[in-house]
Amino acid sequence: MASINIKLSDHKIAQLKAICMEFNNDKGELINVLHKAQHLFGYLPAEVQEVIAKELKTSVAHIYGVVSFYSFFTMTPKGEHPISICMGTACYVRGAEKVLDEFKRILKVKVGETTADGKFSLSCLRCVGACGLAPVVMVGEKVYGRVAPDGVKDILDEYSKPQ
Amino acid sequence: MEMINITIDNKKVQVAKGTSLLDAAKTVGINIPTLCYLHLHDLEITNKPAGCRICVVEVKGRRNLAPACVTECTEGMEVNTHNIRVLNARKTVMELILSDHPTDCLVCPKSGNCELQTLAQELGIRQIHYQGEQSHYREDTSPAIIRDVDKCIMCRRCEMMCNEVQTVGVLSAVNRGFMSVVAPAFEMNLDHSVCTYCGQCVAVCPTGALTEVDHTNSVIRALADPTKTVIVQTAPAVRAALGEEFGLKPGTLVTGKMVSALRRLGFDYVFDTDFAADLTIMEEGTELLDRLSRHLKGDKDVKLPILTSCCPGWVNFFEHQFPDMLDIPSTARSPQQMFGSIAKTYFADKLGIKRENMVVVSIMPCLAKKYECSRDEFKVDGNPDVDFAVSTRELANLIKQANIDFNSLVDDDFDRPLGESTGAGVIFGVTGGVIEAATRTAYEVFTGKKLEKVNFDQLRGMEWVRSATVDFDGLPIKIGIAHGLGNARKLLEDVRDGKADFHAIEIMACPGGCIGGGGQPLHHGDSSVLKARTSAIYREDESKVIRKSHENPFIIQLYEEFLGKPCSHKSHQLLHTHYFDKSKPVEIE
Numbered sequence: 001m002a003s004i005n006i007k008l009s010d011h012k013i014a015q016l017k018a019i020c021m022e023f024n025n026d027k028g029e030l031i032n033v034l035h036k037a038q039h040l041f042g043y044l045p046a047e048v049q050e051v052i053a054k055e056l057k058t059s060v061a062h063i064y065g066v067v068s069f070y071s072f073f074t075m076t077p078k079g080e081h082p083i084s085i086c087m088g089t090a091c092y093v094r095g096a097e098k099v100l101d102e103f104k105r106i107l108k109v110k111v112g113e114t115t116a117d118g119k120f121s122l123s124c125l126r127c128v129g130a131c132g133l134a135p136v137v138m139v140g141e142k143v144y145g146r147v148a149p150d151g152v153k154d155i156l157d158e159y160s161k162p163q
Numbered sequence: 164m165e166m167i168n169i170t171i172d173n174k175k176v177q178v179a180k181g182t183s184l185l186d187a188a189k190t191v192g193i194n195i196p197t198l199c200y201l202h203l204h205d206l207e208i209t210n211k212p213a214g215c216r217i218c219v220v221e222v223k224g225r226r227n228l229a230p231a232c233v234t235e236c237t238e239g240m241e242v243n244t245h246n247i248r249v250l251n252a253r254k255t256v257m258e259l260i261l262s263d264h265p266t267d268c269l270v271c272p273k274s275g276n277c278e279l280q281t282l283a284q285e286l287g288i289r290q291i292h293y294q295g296e297q298s299h300y301r302e303d304t305s306p307a308i309i310r311d312v313d314k315c316i317m318c319r320r321c322e323m324m325c326n327e328v329q330t331v332g333v334l335s336a337v338n339r340g341f342m343s344v345v346a347p348a349f350e351m352n353l354d355h356s357v358c359t360y361c362g363q364c365v366a367v368c369p370t371g372a373l374t375e376v377d378h379t380n381s382v383i384r385a386l387a388d389p390t391k392t393v394i395v396q397t398a399p400a401v402r403a404a405l406g407e408e409f410g411l412k413p414g415t416l417v418t419g420k421m422v423s424a425l426r427r428l429g430f431d432y433v434f435d436t437d438f439a440a441d442l443t444i445m446e447e448g449t450e451l452l453d454r455l456s457r458h459l460k461g462d463k464d465v466k467l468p469i470l471t472s473c474c475p476g477w478v479n480f481f482e483h484q485f486p487d488m489l490d491i492p493s494t495a496r497s498p499q500q501m502f503g504s505i506a507k508t509y510f511a512d513k514l515g516i517k518r519e520n521m522v523v524v525s526i527m528p529c530l531a532k533k534y535e536c537s538r539d540e541f542k543v544d545g546n547p548d549v550d551f552a553v554s555t556r557e558l559a560n561l562i563k564q565a566n567i568d569f570n571s572l573v574d575d576d577f578d579r580p581l582g583e584s585t586g587a588g589v590i591f592g593v594t595g596g597v598i599e600a601a602t603r604t605a606y607e608v609f610t611g612k613k614l615e616k617v618n619f620d621q622l623r624g625m626e627w628v629r630s631a632t633v634d635f636d637g638l639p640i641k642i643g644i645a646h647g648l649g650n651a652r653k654l655l656e657d658v659r660d661g662k663a664d665f666h667a668i669e670i671m672a673c674p675g676g677c678i679g680g681g682g683q684p685l686h687h688g689d690s691s692v693l694k695a696r697t698s699a700i701y702r703e704d705e706s707k708v709i710r711k712s713h714e715n716p717f718i719i720q721l722y723e724e725f726l727g728k729p730c731s732h733k734s735h736q737l738l739h740t741h742y743f744d745k746s747k748p749v750e751i752e
């Protein structure tokens with residue numbers, strides 16, 4: 001798994017330690033800690049995992065084991081607007097793959113990659129629990145339902161506009 | 164104790180509540196095959212993730228086959244361990260494991276000693292019906308250990324040793340599904356991790372996924388070079404285990420045969436690391452007494468307890484994990500390094516040869532020794548004090564390659580002067596041995612009295628952490644002992660927190676001490692092998708005329724002719740070292 005070496009700022013390390021503290025530095029809460037850490041950094045670089053290992057008094061290898069096991073966790077930085085396409089059964093049968101292909105075509109990236117300008121990253125997930133809206137696409141925290149391939153460009157345009 | 168009655172393969176068995184089907188079957192002579200399972204009984208080391216499913220059996224009334232290693236016996240259970248359904252399932256499981264395993268057995272370093280190979284043979288696998296993609300990973304070579312994880316079967320024994328027993332935390336299962344494998348964090352190489360090279364992962368790996376870096380060819384080349392004087396030293400634990408590689412019973416002492424074999428291999432001088440162990444006692448013991456007497460005089464700067472520093476896995480461990488405590492361990496080098504240093508100065512001078520023309524080979528029960536002898540501080544102008552450290556297993560291989568019928572060899576004696584040793588040097592090979600050897604000498608030097616009883620039984624045993632008080636003529640000396648790095652960690656944390664008030668502590672990285680080292684013949688999960696080796700070491704000690712290091716006449720001669728006295732300026736140059744902070748803190752801007 002690719003990793004990018006970064007140096008964490010004191011401020012970010014303090015925030016990360018606060019997250020660990022929120023869960024009483026309990027290694028049983030590792031997944032929750034990783035969730036929040038990924039929310040903070042956008043991804044989980046080696047340096048972040050090392051800080052967590054130290055705080056939770058566990059090995060970095062163990063943390064990496066968990067990070068590399070769950071597809072939700074990533075060690076590559078996500079785009080400013082992470083796009084997730086649901087590939088759960090309901091979304092899939094209602095054409096999620098075609099929607100995904102359209103995102104890939106327009107953004108010129110594969111699943112798991114980030115666009116060169118750092119604006120968008122593309123990933124798949126399994127069921128967001130909104131099967132009634134299938135196929136579902138998430139951009140950041142926002143959920144789009146009943147997305148058709150010809151609606152993809154409109155979604156992207158929302159985020160491409162100068163703010 | 165509540166007893167449970169069950170039937171296994173139509174045999175009635177009565178076992179205590181809580182017994183597994185696997186153990187219950189053993190009591191009536193039924194050996195259910197296992198693969199991922201590992202249980203070192205006397206050390207309470209257990210690995211049973213029930214991951215491989217080789218040990219499945221049929222339990223009447225249950226829909227699915229049950230893994231015998233984790234299924235507890237319940238009253239009235241009827242079990243079949245080898246009916247056609249069980250055999251088919253077991254073979255299918257085996258074939259599936261083999262379908263993602265390289266079949267280069269003929270050239271695999273583990274061939275002939277591989278649990279997977281043996282099991283395939285025992286299960287009568289003649290064909291692998293499942294053909295498909297195989298997983299491939301990068302090979303990782305460190306100074307001591309090679310990871311060829313294409314051969315990993317995910318039994319996770321190494322992960323258990325590295326995390327639960329040693330608490331080093333380098334190895335973990337990573338990735339998912341087909342790509343899952345045991346690896347260091349970020350799948351980095353071992354030599355970038357905090358690996359101590361203790362080799363306990365290698366000691367339990369059932370396949371060729373984890374093996375040692377092999378130096379046998381380098382040794383053969385050195386022996387064939389007429390310009391080189393090649394000297395060998397043998398660690399204490401080797402003589403108590405080497406015989407196993409030639410079919411002898413565990414615990415058979417083969418000291419004399421080993422010396423014969425080494426001479427036949429063509430070594431110019433066959434010496435003993437035990438000699439250097441005696442030398443270690445002189446230096447480390449003097450350091451202990453110096454710190455102790457300063458402490459008794461009220462010197463507040465003196466650091467106690469003193470920690471032993473013979474074990475290179477342990478040295479790596481505290482350099483990585485306890486960088487704030489680098490001033491506590493003794494500065495004495497390990498016997499291997501003391502030997503190399505004396506051989507390439509004192510003995511090379513005696514022979515009138517240059518150090519570049521001398522090759523020092525050490526036979527070690529240990530894989531961390533391979534790393535230790537490559538450390539820069541143990542080199543002079545790039546020339547290492549010890550050129551090659553080979554394991555007990557590699558020595559057996561050298562002997563086999565030289566067509567030597569080991570078992571028919573006549574006993575021979577070590578050469579002098581660096582081959583003469585005492586019983587104190589021998590017991591370095593077991594947990595508690597170094598501190599017992601140090602106590603024998605320190606007692607006599609400190610009190611000026613002769614020891615009435617040389618054996619210190621209170622320092623012996625297999626318990627992970629032991630403590631004892633030895634009476635130094637009215638002064639109680641508190642001694643701590645730990646083997647296994649996880650226990651060393653506990654003891655060290657107690658020292659750091661001021662919860663322990665020991666004067667001296669002995670640490671050995673490997674369970675049982677060096678006799679259980681990563682370079683020893685494989686025990687295949689049988690801890691009675693370790694016990695047999697331990698008693699062999701104590702037998703060797705008992706058989707020695709001289710059993711205290713300071714009475715070794717050649718040690719006395721070495722100080723008279725060359726070193727002066729223990730902890731002299733010259734000793735410090737040649738026999739002591741310093742430690743480095745190798746922790747890897749996160750860089751903060």
